[in-house]
Structures are given as structure tokens and as C-alpha cells.
Amino acid sequence: MSRALLSRAPVSPRRPLPVRAAWLAVAIALAALSPACAHDDVTARAQGLVAPYVEAGLFSGVILVARDGRPVFRQAYGLAEREWEIPNTPQTHFRIGSLTKAFTAAAVLKLAEAGRLGLDDPVRRWVPSVPEAWAGVSLRHLLQHRSGIINFTALPNYYDQIARVDHTPAQIVALTAGDPLLFPPGIRFEYSNTNYVLLGMVIEAASGLSYEGYLRENILAPLRLKETGYDDLTVILPRRAAGYRRGRAQWRNAVPMAASSAYAAGALYSTVDDLLAWDEALAGPRLLSEASRAAMFDDRGTGYGLGWFVSRAFGKPGDKTSGHRVFGHAGSIPGFLSINDVYPDDRLTVIVLSNTETAPAQKIARDLAALHLGHYAAPEEIVLEDVILDRYPGTYRLGPRAFLTVAREGRGLTARAEGPGLREPAFPFVPESDRTFVSPVADMRLTFETEPDGTPTGAILHRDGRDRTGPRVTAEEARAVLAEPPQAHREVAIDRSGLAALAGRYALGPGSEIAVTVEDGRIFAQTTRQPRNELVPEGERAFFLRTVDAQIRFTADETGRVTGLILHRNGLETDAPRLPDEGATPPLLGQRAGSPGGLKGSN
Numbered sequence: 001m002s003r004a005l006l007s008r009a010p011v012s013p014r015r016p017l018p019v020r021a022a023w024l025a026v027a028i029a030l031a032a033l034s035p036a037c038a039h040d041d042v043t044a045r046a047q048g049l050v051a052p053y054v055e056a057g058l059f060s061g062v063i064l065v066a067r068d069g070r071p072v073f074r075q076a077y078g079l080a081e082r083e084w085e086i087p088n089t090p091q092t093h094f095r096i097g098s099l100t101k102a103f104t105a106a107a108v109l110k111l112a113e114a115g116r117l118g119l120d121d122p123v124r125r126w127v128p129s130v131p132e133a134w135a136g137v138s139l140r141h142l143l144q145h146r147s148g149i150i151n152f153t154a155l156p157n158y159y160d161q162i163a164r165v166d167h168t169p170a171q172i173v174a175l176t177a178g179d180p181l182l183f184p185p186g187i188r189f190e191y192s193n194t195n196y197v198l199l200g201m202v203i204e205a206a207s208g209l210s211y212e213g214y215l216r217e218n219i220l221a222p223l224r225l226k227e228t229g230y231d232d233l234t235v236i237l238p239r240r241a242a243g244y245r246r247g248r249a250q251w252r253n254a255v256p257m258a259a260s261s262a263y264a265a266g267a268l269y270s271t272v273d274d275l276l277a278w279d280e281a282l283a284g285p286r287l288l289s290e291a292s293r294a295a296m297f298d299d300r301g302t303g304y305g306l307g308w309f310v311s312r313a314f315g316k317p318g319d320k321t322s323g324h325r326v327f328g329h330a331g332s333i334p335g336f337l338s339i340n341d342v343y344p345d346d347r348l349t350v351i352v353l354s355n356t357e358t359a360p361a362q363k364i365a366r367d368l369a370a371l372h373l374g375h376y377a378a379p380e381e382i383v384l385e386d387v388i389l390d391r392y393p394g395t396y397r398l399g400p401r402a403f404l405t406v407a408r409e410g411r412g413l414t415a416r417a418e419g420p421g422l423r424e425p426a427f428p429f430v431p432e433s434d435r436t437f438v439s440p441v442a443d444m445r446l447t448f449e450t451e452p453d454g455t456p457t458g459a460i461l462h463r464d465g466r467d468r469t470g471p472r473v474t475a476e477e478a479r480a481v482l483a484e485p486p487q488a489h490r491e492v493a494i495d496r497s498g499l500a501a502l503a504g505r506y507a508l509g510p511g512s513e514i515a516v517t518v519e520d521g522r523i524f525a526q527t528t529r530q531p532r533n534e535l536v537p538e539g540e541r542a543f544f545l546r547t548v549d550a551q552i553r554f555t556a557d558e559t560g561r562v563t564g565l566i567l568h569r570n571g572l573e574t575d576a577p578r579l580p581d582e583g584a585t586p587p588l589l590g591q592r593a594g595s596p597g598g599l600k601g602s603n
Contacts, residue, residue, distance in 0.1 A: 052440040061354035064272035080241040094353040096338045097331025100268040105307025109292040116206045126202040136185045142195040143306040148181035151192035154531040156547045163257045189302040193265040200264025228270040231259040241355040243335015254335025314375045339365040382431045396459040397470040401571030403478040419571025465510035489544040494537045496521040506576035
């Protein structure tokens with residue numbers, strides 16, 4: 001490769017630097033600096049690390065990093081209120097979503113310490129109105145998301161209908177009370193906000209106070225968390241951030257959400273300083289006994305304790321016992337994203353609060369932790385000449401009705417996916433080589449297929465743990481395909497006795513699978529952390545969903561054994577191979593299903 005076309009760029013202080021170069025330029029060895037200079041350098045590197053997300057318009061909010069309980073990085077970015085262009089400050093109040101669960105869990109533990117309840121009490125003792133089928137669910141099952149109760153926020157009409165109006169906790173629970181448990185209580189972990197709504201009802205029944213009142217009197221006031229509370233949009237709250245989302249290539253107000261529709265699962269607001277004080281209180285005996293704190297962070301092998309995820313970071317690949325212990329939780333609520341990560345052995349806390357739904361909050365938090373723990377290695381900048389960068393802009397087909405539009409921007413590229421249901425901003429990409437580009441703001445990599453003369457013929461987008469490959473097409477072809485009306489789907493009669501052959505688990509991607517079940521001649525599919533949906537047949541192996549624009553086709557090998565499925569959604573096709581059922585051989589589809597393997601690789 002010619003050095004005239006691909007080179008490492010020298011850093012010049014007399015000319016403006018690209019975003020990536022700006023935060024690379026401060027990567028100076030700390031060992032050669034005084035403590036004061038070292039602190040300044042880490043701060044500069046942290047600022048440079050966040051800068052690409054801010055300049056890309058993806059992040060707006062406040063970040064705090066603390067060592068030994070003292071802030072070492074505390075910075076606000078962007079606007080708290082876009083209509084009046086009011087900036088965020090460290091004192092801005094943000095909705096924190098599921099970070100609320102740690103407060104709810106602490107309230108249950110305090111009541112247990114006072115002898116008002118037991119963690120292994122059945123939920124029906126405190127909420128007698130729940131279905132008989134939930135009789136085996138204990139408070140501990142609820143705390144650890146091992147109840148099997150369906151997640152009400154995953155219902156198809158939650159955000160556009162349910163979340164917009166006030167509900168009582170009993171009304172929220174009733175949304176899923178008629179559905180069977182996903183699994184017997186205690187069998188496995190399945191995140192469900194319904195669990196923590198029930199816990200809020202338990203707190204009220206055991207304490208005689210409202211959920212809000214118990215938190216205020218027994219947790220917030222004693223810890224002097226004056227900037228944390230139960231959100232109520234009818235109350236005037238100084239320095240309240242508004243929440244935003246991206247839509248139709250512009251900023252929009254997030255979908256309105258009543259706090260009561262999240263309740264004990266996600267209704268609190270807070271500031272970065274209050275959350276740091278909260279983390280510090282849980283690190284010692286100010287709020288909970290040593291036994292309660294041990295129980296809170298004991299995941300019992302599930303990865304989730306009581307209101308906190310429990311894991312390790314920056315360990316050796318394949319060694320689950322290596323790396324730094326981290327207790328953390330994320331929050332996601334319309335218009336807001338939040339992260340609260342605590343590294344207990346390192347006395348490091350990272351808090352990210354954002355009032356945009358586009359914020360890569362988890363990546364920002366993890367990269368800042370890596371920086372402060374000595375694990376962050378910023379890559380060197382690569383500069384490509386215009387003759388190379390100008391090759392790649394164009395349109396690439398990623399699926400039957402999904403396209404990637406690549407454009408030139410500065411010394412890099414941007415790429416934006418388009419298709420039914422795909423509404424994303426253009427993500428920036430910077431070069432890793434003359435054919436591979438990586439996004440500095442998201443976990444994505446873009447590689448171009450080229451002819452010997454360098455002409456691009458296709459693109460490979462690596463995202464969410466999988467590659468999508470597509471040829472280069474004209475913009476006119478893409479517009480024509482996207483303008484086509486969606487295919488009409490019609491239910492047909494099939495021999496339902498063969499549906500059992502399709503039941504099983506299918507790997508959709510890292511940490512995600514589709515569970516297919518058959519009950520009383522009906523077939524259902526459920527994606528990880530999503531509600532279960534009935535599949536409607538439009539062929540012997542082809543099904544569609546009525547609630548969303550998605551279709552599933554099952555595949556088989558030459559012998560007729562089920563080998564996987566193909567999910568059609570958002571204009572994309574995703575292959576999901578079948579996972580083994582505890583050593584069992586995948587069942588045969590049978591002769592009625594047509595010629596063996598007839599759908600394998602089909603569109």
C-alpha cells in the first residue's frame with residue numbers, strides 16, 4: 001500500500017484538528033507528569049473521549065466520574081431545554097428511569113430489616129389481588145427478575161398509549177395479569193418492570209405509606225438527597241431537563257410519559273451529585289446493614305442482584321473471574337437514558353445522565369471507566385487522501401427493503417440506514433484502513449468490497465454482533481424499492497399438528513434469541529426482553545405478526561429437520577440458527593411441509 005495514500009497524520013497545533021485527532025492529541029504518558037498535570041491530562045482525555053458524541057449530536061446531558069467518593073470529572077453538555085436553548089448544568093434534574101429500581105430494592109431491604117416483611121414472602125401475602133398462578137412468586141423472585149411475570153412496558157401499545165396517562169399500580173399489574181407466567185418462578189432471569197411495580201405495592205402495604213412517602217421519609221431525607229424525588233409533571237421542578245428523540249432527521253420532543261406509568265420501576269428523577277451520594281451511602285452502613293448490602297449485590301449466578309446488575313469489566317476473554325467487579329444499572333425512559341456504574345474494589349463511580357434517546361450512554365460510561373482504570377487505548381488516527389475517500393459515497397443494499405447511504409464528511413464518512421421502521425441519524429465513521437471504517441460513537445464497523453482498481457462493489461456493516469453484506473446500487477433503485485407498498489399478508493389454513501416441530505430456541509444475535517412455543521394448536525414467538533406474539537400462518541413454514549410488520553420463515557436441512565428461521569423486519573433479513581434443546585435432535589418437519597430444505601436461503 002502506497003504511503004502517499006495511507007499515512008499516520010502528524011498533529012499540528014497551528015491547524016484545526018478532526019474530532020478524532022483532537023482527542024488523540026492529548027494522549028500523553030501520565031508517568032512523565034506531575035500529579036496535577038496527570039489529573040489535567042486525564043480530564044482532557046475524558047473531554048476528548050466525549051467530544052465525538054457531542055459533536056455528532058448524539059449526546060446531551062451530564063457526566064460525573066468519582067474516585068474515593070470525590071468527583072474527578074464533572075461536566076455538562078448540550079441543552080436541557082431546546083425551545084429556549086437552556087444549557088444543561090451539573091444541577092440539572094433528569095428522569096433516571098430504571099435506576100429507580102435500586103431505591104425500590106433498598107426500601108424492601110429496610111422493611112425486611114425492621115421485621116415488616118420477609119424477602120421470601122409470597123407476593124400474594126402483600127398483594128392479594130394478583131392471580132392464583134402467581135402464588136409461587138416471592139419478593140426475592142421479583143427483586144431478582146426471576147418471577148416469570150411478563151414485562152408490561154414491552155406491550156406493543158405501551159409507549160404510544162399506556163405510558164401517556166396516569167395509572168394506579170393495580171391497573172398496571174392488571175395489564176399482564178391475564179397472561180401465563182413465562183416460566184416457573186425461580187427458574188431463570190427475565191427482566192420485567194412489572195416485578196418492581198409489584199414491589200412498590202408491597203412497600204405501601206407493609207409500611208402504611210405511599211411508595212413516594214416511604215422513600216422520602218426513610219431514604220431520601222435521611223441521606224439528604226434533596227435533588228432526588230418522585231417525578232410529577234404537574235409540579236414545578238426547577239432545572240428540569242426536557243427529553244428529546246430524533247425523528248424525520250430533526251429533534252423532536254419525546255413521547256409524553258406519566259410518572260405513574262413507571263411507578264416503582266422507573267419514576268424517579270435525580271442529579272449526578274445526588275446519585276454519587278446515593279452510591280456512597282450504599283458503600284457503607286449509613287442506610288443498610290452489612291447483611292442487606294451483601295444481599296443486594298449477590299446475583300446468585302444470574303448477573304442481577306437486588307436492583308443492580310452484577311458483572312465484571314475489562315477481564316481476560318473467556319475468563320469470567322478476571323477483570324474489575326462492577327455494580328451497575330441503566331435507565332431508559334422516553335427522552336432519557338442513564339447509567340450508574342460502581343467499581344467497588346477500585347472506589348470508582350461513573351454516572352451518565354442524558355436527555356436524548358440517541359445517547360450511547362453505556363459506551364461512554366464504560367470508556368470513561370477504562371480511561372480511569374488504565375485500560376483505555378485510543379487508536380492512532382489514520383488519514384486517507386481524497387482519492388480514496390471519494391470512492392465510497394453511494395447506496396448499498398443491506399436487505400430486501402433496507403439500504404445504507406454513505407456520504408463523505410471531512411476526513412471520514414457518514415452512513416445512514418433506511419428502510420421500513422429504520423429511522424436513525426447518520427453515524428460518523430473514521431478510517432481504520434483504506435477499506436475499513438469504524439464509528440467513534442457506536443459499536444459499528446464498515447468495510448467495503450472493491451475491485452482491483454479500488455472501485456467499491458459492496459459494503460459489509462458489522463453491527464450488534466453480526467455482519468450484513470450488500471451490493472452497491474443506484475439511489476434511484478433504492479428510492480423505487482422503498483416507495484413500493486408493503487406486501488399484504490393473508491392468513492391461510494395449515495395442518496397445525498406439525499407446529500410442534502417448529503418449537504425451540506433460535507439464536508438471533510449475541511445475547512438475543514427467539515423462543516418459539518406451541519400451545520393448543522397456536523404458535524407463538526418471543527424475542528429476548530420482548531412480549532410474546534402469536535404467529536399467523538401464511539404458509540406451512542411461513543408466518544407473520546399482526547402487531548408489528550414482521551415475518552418469520554423456518555428453514556430445514558435435506559432430511560426435513562428444522563435448522564433455523566429467517567426473521568424479516570425493518571426491511572432486513574436476519575438468519576437465526578436453531579439452538580440445541582439439551583442434547584435433543586431437532587424434530588422433523590414431516591412430508592406435509594413440502595420438499596426438504598425448500599426455504600433455506602430463500603427471501
